[in-house]
Amino acid sequence: xxxxxxxRVRFAPSPTGFLHVGGARTALFNWLYARSQKGTFVLRxxxxxxxxxxxxxxxxxxxxxxxxGLDWDEGPGVGGDFGPYLQSERLDIYREQLxxxxxxxxxxxxxCSGDDLQAREDAVKAGGGNWEGYDxxxxxxxDDQIAAYEAEGKPCAWRLRTPDEGATFWYDVIVDKREFQNxxxxxxxxxxxxxxxxxxxxxxxxxHLMGITHVLRGDDHVSNTPxxxxxxxALEWKVPKFGHMPMILGPDKKRLSKxxxxxxxxxxxxxxxxxxxxxxxxxxxxxxxxGNADEVMTAQAVIGKFSLKKVNKSPAAFxxxxxxxxxxxxxxxxxxxxxxxLAKPMLxxxxxxxxxxxxxxxxTDTDGYLARVxxxxxxxxxSLITLPEQIGFFFTDDHWVDQEVWNDNVATxxxxxHLTALADALEAGLDLEAPQPAEAFEEIxxxxxxxxxxxxxxxxHPTRVALTGQSRSAGIFEVMELVGAPRTLQRMRTAAAG
Numbered sequence: 068x069x070x071x072x073x074x075r076v077r078f079a080p081s082p083t084g085f086l087h088v089g090g091a092r093t094a095l096f097n098w099l100y101a102r103s104q105k106g107t108f109v110l111r112x113x114x115x116x117x118x119x120x121x122x123x124x125x126x127x128x129x130x131x132x133x134x135x136g137l138d139w140d141e142g143p144g145v146g147g148d149f150g151p152y153l154q155s156e157r158l159d160i161y162r163e164q165l166x167x168x169x170x171x172x173x174x175x176x177x178x179c180s181g182d183d184l185q186a187r188e189d190a191v192k193a194g195g196g197n198w199e200g201y202d203x204x205x206x207x208x209x210d211d212q213i214a215a216y217e218a219e220g221k222p223c224a225w226r227l228r229t230p231d232e233g234a235t236f237w238y239d240v241i242v243d244k245r246e247f248q249n250x251x252x253x254x255x256x257x258x259x260x261x262x263x264x265x266x267x268x269x270x271x272x273x274x275h276l277m278g279i280t281h282v283l284r285g286d287d288h289v290s291n292t293p294x295x296x297x298x299x300x301a302l303e304w305k306v307p308k309f310g311h312m313p314m315i316l317g318p319d320k321k322r323l324s325k326x327x328x329x330x331x332x333x334x335x336x337x338x339x340x341x342x343x344x345x346x347x348x349x350x351x352x353x354x355x356x357x358g359n360a361d362e363v364m365t366a367q368a369v370i371g372k373f374s375l376k377k378v379n380k381s382p383a384a385f386x387x388x389x390x391x392x393x394x395x396x397x398x399x400x401x402x403x404x405x406x407x408x409l410a411k412p413m414l415x416x417x418x419x420x421x422x423x424x425x426x427x428x429x430x431t432d433t434d435g436y437l438a439r440v441x442x443x444x445x446x447x448x449x450s451l452i453t454l455p456e457q458i459g460f461f462f463t464d465d466h467w468v469d470q471e472v473w474n475d476n477v478a479t480x481x482x483x484x485h486l487t488a489l490a491d492a493l494e495a496g497l498d499l500e501a502p503q504p505a506e507a508f509e510e511i512x513x514x515x516x517x518x519x520x521x522x523x524x525x526x527x528h529p530t531r532v533a534l535t536g537q538s539r540s541a542g543i544f545e546v547m548e549l550v551g552a553p554r555t556l557q558r559m560r561t562a563a564a565g
Contacts, residue, residue, distance in 0.1 A: 074106035074280045078132075078139075079270065081113045082124040085331040086131030088323060088385065089285055089315050092349045096312060097283050098137045099350065099373040109277060110142030112153045113270065115263045120155075131332035134342050135349075136366060141277075149277040154269050161264040164272050164302060165225060165257070173301040174257060176223040177205040178216040201226070201253040222260035227268075227298060229254050235293040240281070240310035241378050247293040255294055267291060271298040279307055283375075286311040310375060313353050313382045323385050335390075339451030344394035351393075352383040363396040395449035406441050406448060407434070413455055419462035425551035428502035436461075439549055443541035460535045461549055464558070468536030476538070477562050482529040486563040489515050489526050490556055503552045505544035512544070533562035 078094040080086070086094075101108035110132065114120040129143065141147030151157055168174040188198040206228065208216075216223070229252045236246035257268035264272070274282060289311050299306045317323045323330060335345055347364050356362070356372040364372075398406070414420065414437065421427065421436040430436045440461045441448060448454060459466035476482060492515040497503050512530075516523045527543050534555060540546050547555050 070105060074101065074104050075109065075278050076101050076106060076281050076283055077109035077111055077274070077277065077279050078137075079111040079113050079273070080128050081116060081119075081266075082121060082128060083116060083119040084124055085127045085333060088330050088332070088349070088352075090128075091131060091135060091332050091345075092315060092352050093284055093312065094132060094137050095135070095346060095349050096354070096378070098139075099370055100281065100283065100375060101140070102370045103373045106280075107140045108137075109147070109149075109279070110139035110145075110152065111273060111277070112143060113266065113273075115154045115266065115269055117155075117261075117263065127331075127333065134332065134336055135346050136342055137346075154264075154273065157269070157273070158263070160276065161258070161269055161272055165264070165268070168227070168257075168301055169225070171301075172228070174225045174227050175206060175254075176208070176213060176216075177226045177254075177256065178208075178213075178221045178223045179204055180221075199251070199253055201255070203254060206254060224256045224260045225258040226254040227257050227294070227301065229294070229297055235296050237292065237296060237306065237309050240283075240308050240375050242286070242311055242380050245289065245292070245311075249293075252293055252297070257298065267294055268298060271295050271302070271304075274307060275299070275302070275304045281308045281310060283310040283312065286313055310378070313379060315352055316382045316384045318384060318386065320382075320384060339454075340390065340394050341397050341451075344390070344397040347397065348390045348393050351389075352385065353379045355379070363393055363400075391450075398449050398451070399446045403438065403441070407438055409451060410437060410441060410454060410458070414462070417455070417462075419459075425554055426500070426502045427551050428504045428548050436549075443545050443549065445541075447539075447541070456537075460537075464554070466536055469532075469538065472532055472538045473536065476529050476532040478565070483563040483565065485519075485521075485526050486529050486533055486559045488519060489530060490559040490563065493552070493559075494556055497552050499552050499556070503548065505542070505548040508547040508552075508555075509544040529562070530559065533559050 076097040078090075078097050080090050080094075098108050100106065112125060112128075114125070132139070139145060141149065142152045165174070183204075184201070187202060187204070191198045191202070205226070230249040233249050234246050235249055235252070236244060239245050255267055256265050258264050273279075292309055292311075296306055315323045317326070332345065336342070343365065346366055347362075347369065350364070350369045350373070351362060354373070354377055356364070356369075357377060360372070398409075401409070411434075414433065419433075421430065421433040423431075427436060427439075430439055440458050444457060447457065456467045477486070489512060492511050493508070496511045497507060512526055513523055516526050519526075528538075531540055531543050531546070532538065534540075534543075534546055534550055550558070
């Protein structure tokens with residue numbers, strides 16, 4: 068049986084763009100609060116802006132939420148007792164509530180067009196005055212004036228009549244008491260001339276009728292809150308608790324935007340960020356587990372520690388380096404099977420597969436080969452973006468090569484001579500018709516270095532670069548085993564030939 072006192076929270080994005088980091092953080096904190104308090108998390112789509120709302124954006128928001136693992140208890144695709152969950156399907160509900168306000172005289176018709184407002188604003192500013200957003204032009208129209216406007220066929224919107232005196236305040240669950248003087252609040256439109264409610268009105272109606280107990284959102288909404296409280300008061304509804312989270316800044320301490328780099332959830336997915344790592348990092352933007360707790364956490368660990376009391380009041384700076392670090396730590400903590408599941412699509416995309424002609428010791432199929440390859444990486448496997456470079460040389464001769472490293476370690480007469488000598492020794496000492504273990508390669512290389520009177524590293528460095536194109540890799544003998552004797556010799560002789 069559900070707890071009637073459990074909180075009900077919501078994430079209510081407008082489908083006018085992709086799921087931005089700021090929106091994702093808002094969704095996450097609502098989700099965390101609901102999950103930590105055994106409450107209900109509602110997803111509602113605020114699509115009353117018909118000009119800017121798109122199906123593409125709607126789909127992108129759902130994809131972003133699903134990728135992050137932010138499942139919703141009520142909303143699109145799930146249903147619930149308080150639907151519909153798309154505002155465009157709730158127009159009759161908004162009209163019913165507007166009629167209540169009209170009947171009690173709390174709202175009035177406004178016939179001002181956008182051009183009318185702009186002309187009056189320009190005139191006020193030209194006279195040295197300040198335009199506050201609306202000058203109350205239609206607030207006290209007579210019945211005759213209203214009739215005249217309607218006879219002209221002028222469309223009208225509806226504005227809420229706000230108090231001229233006193234103050235509107237609330238106790239914010241994150242930033243404490245907030246107060247606005249009513250004389251600075253203008254009579255905003257709550258119903259547009261096109262028959263659609265404004266955000267200000269629809270959000271209040273929806274939050275009340277859906278039983279939302281806590282409105283947790285970004286602090287860019289602080290200026291909207293007093294007006295929305297006045298709507299609650301006009302409709303004689305209980306005001307929910309409000310909590311306004313600090314904004315997210317870029318590394319330069321300015322509001323996070325495209326100029327800082329990726330900002331949408333799907334961009335980070337394409338950059339190789341794991342959903343668990345993204346969720347983990349977003350939770351740390353404005354919240355802290357406290358103490359000396361490990362910041363690398365699973366979603367369940369974050370839920371267990373989450374509290375609104377620990378949400379910071381100050382803005383959080385987005386640190387791309389820290390996100391990448393947390394991502395690498397999450398990758399390192401994956402199981403072998405989870406790592407393989409991430410790497411397998413990369414092979415499929417590039418048509419990489421095990422060729423029996425390579426004669427690899429201990430494996431007979433691509434999956435087994437991939438498992439061995441990934442096993443050699445260990446914690447070097449810390450990025451999905453660089454992984455193809457790290458494993459490509461195992462699967463293809465057409466792999467990435469660090470040209471500077473190649474020039475320093477292979478493209479010299481001395482290095483080519485060492486590669487030739489080692490290749491001759493390997494060809495003479497190995498059964499090239501059978502898979503060879505790492506120990507066979509090591510025995511021959513060490514014997515060759517001793518015979519040449521050089522340290523093993525003198526042979527290892529050019530061999531590593533000749534095989535991998537890189538200065539770093541797993542142990543060279545394990546690499547030689549997994550590349551296979553035929554390809555190892557072929558690459559060494561090709562490198563020695565210049």
